[in-house]
Amino acid sequence: MDTLLSRNVLYLWDQRTFFLGVLPEPRQVSQAAPMLAVSLDQPMRVQAENCGRAIDCHSALFRSGQQVRIDSGNGVVALCFLDPFGQDHANLAAAMTDVHGGMCVRLEQEPFFQSAFAQVFRKPPAPDALYLVLEQLFHQDKAHPVLVDPRVAKVVQRIKSSVADNVSLAELASEINLSVPRLVELFKGHLGVPIRRYRQWHRLYVTAVGVARGNSLTEAAIAAGFTDSSHFSNTFRTLLGMKPSTMLSHQHRVRIFAPALQGRDVLLTADQVRRH
Known part of the structure; x- marks a missing residue:
């Protein structure tokens, strides 16, 4: 693929973030959300904590909270940060062929994903159109629904609605009638990362x-x-x-x-x- 066909693009939605382009250097990422990485041309080298070794592949799925290293070798790569509650991750995990530690690699329909993202790279669509493409890709074979505690959902919404404020853990816990330790445990259990x-x-x-x-x-x-x-x-x-x-x-x-x-x-x- 001619990597000069288009500039890098970044799409922002409330539940997902999608980057497509050439990464300027290897990345050491502290995962705050589940992420799917798909290389469009040459293999990328990926490594996650508890994985043990680096793996060369064209697609990899990481859960939130993982320490991840990605080297795309200046190839074109799609990075999609998935919904924080884990439904995208659950669906995609069921569509991966291999598991290494806490990292899933090699999508069963990898060429299909690569083709869809290549079209985005050549001619970036409107955000609504791309979001629909992602919905179709991520939800082809639905896994069991991920159940989210409504108290955790309420805390997430509170954080979003007061993003400029440092609402204390005590205040967040009080709003859902939990102790701070229980809130901390429940939140990380559902989202995989601390508040x-x-x-x-x-x-x-x-x-x-x-x-x-x-x-x-x-x-x-x-x-x-x-x-x-x-x-x-x-x-x-x-x-x-x-x-x-x-x-x-x-x-x-x-x-x-x-x-x-x-x-x-x-x-x-x-x-x-x-x-x-």
């Missing part, structure tokens, strides 16, 4: 949406609850394995598709954002 990491992950999403709406990176980060741009950059490096400037620099430009205030979708070249 703090999930909140950081959601703040990265909100920051990216703010940038797509025309705010500067600093303005968007502060509005999302980061104390300053350094706080945002440190969180970005921890969770995504690179500095924001590495992904958002002119050399690795990213087109960002995100929901706008009036419900429309905005397209922005991220090289308009100053480096951090």
